Amino acid sequence: MTKLLRVFIIVWLFVFSVQAKEMLTLAIGEWAPYTSSTEKNGKIAEHIVREAFALENIEVKYKYFPWKRAIVLVQRGDELGTFPWYKTPQRQKDFIISKEAILVSKTVFFHLKSLNLQWSKYEDLKNYKIGGTLGFYYTPYLKKQGLKVEEVPREEMNFKKLLLRRIDMVPADFYVGYNILYKLFTPQKAALFTNHPKSILHDRMYLMLSKHIYNSQQIADSFDKGLLKLKGSGRYDKIIDEFMFK
Numbered sequence: 001m002t003k004l005l006r007v008f009i010i011v012w013l014f015v016f017s018v019q020a021k022e023m024l025t026l027a028i029g030e031w032a033p034y035t036s037s038t039e040k041n042g043k044i045a046e047h048i049v050r051e052a053f054a055l056e057n058i059e060v061k062y063k064y065f066p067w068k069r070a071i072v073l074v075q076r077g078d079e080l081g082t083f084p085w086y087k088t089p090q091r092q093k094d095f096i097i098s099k100e101a102i103l104v105s106k107t108v109f110f111h112l113k114s115l116n117l118q119w120s121k122y123e124d125l126k127n128y129k130i131g132g133t134l135g136f137y138y139t140p141y142l143k144k145q146g147l148k149v150e151e152v153p154r155e156e157m158n159f160k161k162l163l164l165r166r167i168d169m170v171p172a173d174f175y176v177g178y179n180i181l182y183k184l185f186t187p188q189k190a191a192l193f194t195n196h197p198k199s200i201l202h203d204r205m206y207l208m209l210s211k212h213i214y215n216s217q218q219i220a221d222s223f224d225k226g227l228l229k230l231k232g233s234g235r236y237d238k239i240i241d242e243f244m245f246k
Contacts, residue, residue, distance in 0.1 A: 021060045024219065026207075027079040028071040031155075032179045033243060034084055034103065034205075036063045042179065043245040045102050047082045048236065051208065052226035058219075066153070068135035071087045077212025081219070084205030089206060096216045100227040101204030103240075107138055109193045110177045111169040112162065117196050122147060129170040131158030138171045138201060156180055163189065171200055 025091025026049070028035045029108065050060045054226035065073065073079040075094050084102045091097065109130075111117050118124055132139035132149040142149050150167060152158055158170040161179055172180070181190040207223055209216040230236045 015178075017117045023061070024053075025061045025063055025078055026059060027063050027065050027073055027082045029065055029067040031067070031084075031173075031176055033175055034173075034181070037062075039183075041243050043088075044240060045205070047239050047243065048102055048230065049083055049223070049228070051235065051239070052223055053218075054227045055226040056222040058222060066085040066135075071135065071208075074208060074210045077210045079210065080213055080216070081207055083207040084202070085204050085208050087206055088137060094211070095208040096209040096211055096220050097209075098220050098223050098227070100231075101206055102226045102227070103205050105201075105203060105205055106199050107171055107201040107203075108174055108177070108197070108199055109169040109171055110159070110162065110193055110195045112165070112192055113194050115127050115168060117169065119196065119198065119246045125169075129166075131161055131167040131170040141201070142171065154198065156184055159184055159193075163192070169196075207229075 030036055030038075032039045033116075034042070034045040036042030036046075040162045043221065046062060058199070063079070067176075070079070073087070074082045075096045075098045082179045084105075087097055109119075122142075122230065123146075125147055128148070130142060130147055130149045132142065132151045134151050134153050136155075139149055139151060150161075152161070155170075155176070157170060158167065158172075162170050163185070170177070177195065181193055207220065209220050227236075
């Protein structure tokens with residue numbers, strides 16, 4: 001084999017390997033510590049999704065939108081996919097959803113320590129004002145329980161309203177809620193808040209892909225394979241330890 005031929009083969013293999021690596025873009029929003037465009041330690045779900053796809057030779061980039069816009073863009077096919085979302089009957093009709101869950105979350109009520117909140121059934125909460133966030137799954141869920149829910153565009157707004165006693169409680173993911181508290185307020189003000197231990201929702205979060213893009217099911221299958229590999233290798237648990245508990 002001549003030197004020129006060897007060089008040609010090396011270059012061809014390099015070009016082929018670059019071309020073989022698929023690239024895709026996903027639409028997400030601000031929801032630290034799971035996703036964030038600004039917080040270094042607010043990207044747990046982003047790292048899990050990126051590394052799962054990488055195990056299937058797929059490179060991922062992220063575009064940040066308000067959550068409600070992100071899900072609409074994916075639903076109509078303007079963007080490929082979004083995460084992390086809870087699975088609902090309606091979303092199962094509207095999207096292709098991964099079989100493997102990215103993470104498991106626990107949603108609880110946050111409130112001021114000055115409120116002696118005791119509840120075991122939703123009937124106990126009918127006299128309280130609850131802050132909800134537009135586009136979040138728990139908002140229509142709580143309304144179906146007959147509760148009064150005042151909606152705002154961003155989750156942070158509810159915690160500000162809660163401090164001002166304009167509402168009585170805020171449902172939020174356990175880790176997201178405390179992340180917001182210590183980002184918005186001084187340690188002294190953050191210490192005024194607590195959460196009720198009872199879980200409203202204890203659910204899994206998934207990758208959702210548009211049904212209007214031809215290879216979405218193939219991408220979902222690749223993600224599931226990669227995520228299973230990530231979990232099986234032990235790397236999945238290390239990501240959570242690295243980013244959740246810093």
